[in-house]
Amino acid sequence: RAKSQQRAGHFYFSRSMGVEIRERVRMMHALRTAFGQNQLFVVYQPQIDLATRRPVGAEALLRWQTPDGKFISPDRFIPIAEYSGLIIELGEWVMRTACRELVDLRKAGHHDFMMSINVSQVQFRHPHFLDILKRALDDTGAPPQNIELEITESMAMEEPDLLIKMLGQIKQTGVSIAIDDFGTGFSSLSYLQRLQIDRLKIDRAFVTEITGSARGSSIAEMVIQLGRNLGLAVIAEGVEDERQAQILQSLGCPLAQGFLFARPMTASALNGWLSNDALEGAA
Numbered sequence: 001r002a003k004s005q006q007r008a009g010h011f012y013f014s015r016s017m018g019v020e021i022r023e024r025v026r027m028m029h030a031l032r033t034a035f036g037q038n039q040l041f042v043v044y045q046p047q048i049d050l051a052t053r054r055p056v057g058a059e060a061l062l063r064w065q066t067p068d069g070k071f072i073s074p075d076r077f078i079p080i081a082e083y084s085g086l087i088i089e090l091g092e093w094v095m096r097t098a099c100r101e102l103v104d105l106r107k108a109g110h111h112d113f114m115m116s117i118n119v120s121q122v123q124f125r126h127p128h129f130l131d132i133l134k135r136a137l138d139d140t141g142a143p144p145q146n147i148e149l150e151i152t153e154s155m156a157m158e159e160p161d162l163l164i165k166m167l168g169q170i171k172q173t174g175v176s177i178a179i180d181d182f183g184t185g186f187s188s189l190s191y192l193q194r195l196q197i198d199r200l201k202i203d204r205a206f207v208t209e210i211t212g213s214a215r216g217s218s219i220a221e222m223v224i225q226l227g228r229n230l231g232l233a234v235i236a237e238g239v240e241d242e243r244q245a246q247i248l249q250s251l252g253c254p255l256a257q258g259f260l261f262a263r264p265m266t267a268s269a270l271n272g273w274l275s276n277d278a279l280e281g282a283a
C-alpha cells in the first residue's frame, strides 16, 4: 500500500512539474514579447530620512502591465527572466532607465538624490557586468556617487571570492552597494566584514514584527547595531505605519522606505512628488 501511494505521489509530482514547466515557458515568451512591446516600465519608491522626514533617494522597481491592464508581480517574473537569461538585457535596461531618471531629477534641482537599482545574481555574475554598468554611467552621465546597487543577502553568500572581487571593482567606479532583504540570509559577521558594502536594508519581515511581541524588534535592533559597528548605513524597508517609523527611529535607524511615506510611482509622479515636498518644506 505504501508503495502504490508512493507511485501515485510520484505520478502526481511529475504531472504538476510538467504543468509548471509549461507555464514557465509560456511566461518566458510572454515576458520577452512584453519587453519588446514596452509593457514593462520602472517605478520609483522614495527613501526617507527618518529624522527630517525628507526624501533622500528612491529605489527603482520594475513593473509589468499586460495589455488587459493586469499587473504581474516582479516576484513572479524576475525568476523567469533569470531562468531564461532575459534578465541580462532587462536588467541593463532598468539600470539605464534609472540612471536617466536620476539625471532628469538632478536637472530639476534634486542634486543629492540617490538612486538604488536592484541587481540579480545572474546579472552580477555575467562576465561583462562591470562594462554594462560603466557604459550605463557614461552614456547617461549619471554620477556614480549617486547610484547604489542592491544585491540580496542570499546572493552575498555564494562564491565569496568572486563576490569580494566584484565588489572591489564596483567600488572603484564610485557606485555604492547595499545588501537587500538583510536578516533573511545567514551571512556570518566575519564574512560581512570582508565585503566592501555601504548599506544594509532591513527586510520588511523584521519591520512588520517590530510592533508585535516584546522580542519583535530584536532582529531590526541587531541589524541597526551591526550597521553602526561596521560603519554601514541602515535603511528599513516596508514601513507601513507611524508606530513602526517611531520605533525604528528610537532604535537609531536613520533611513526608511515604505507605504507610510510613499508607494512606488512613475518617473513623472516622482518628479511632482519631490517638487511638492520641496514646497512643503519651504512653507
Ligand code: C2E
Residues within 6 Å of the ligand: 045, 060, 061, 062, 073, 074, 075, 078, 091, 094, 118, 119, 120, 150, 180, 181, 204, 237, 238, 239, 240, 257, 258, 259, 260, 264
Ligand atoms: P525588493 O528589492 O526587496 O523591493 C521591495 C519590495 O517591497 C517592492 O516590491 C516594494 O513595492 C515593496 N514595498 C515597499 N514598501 C512596502 C510596504 O510598506 N509594504 C509592503 N507590503 N510592501 C512594500 P515589488 O516592487 O513587488 O518587488 C518585489 C521584488 O522584486 C523586489 O524586492 C526585488 O527583489 C525584485 N525586483 C523588482 N524590480 C527589480 C529589478 O528591476 N531588478 C531585479 N533584479 N529585481 C527586481
Ligand code: MG
Residues within 6 Å of the ligand: 059, 118, 150, 180
Ligand atoms: Mg531592493
Ligand code: MG
Residues within 6 Å of the ligand: 180, 181, 201, 203, 204, 237
Ligand atoms: Mg528588499
Ligand code: MG
Residues within 6 Å of the ligand: 181
Ligand atoms: Mg525582496
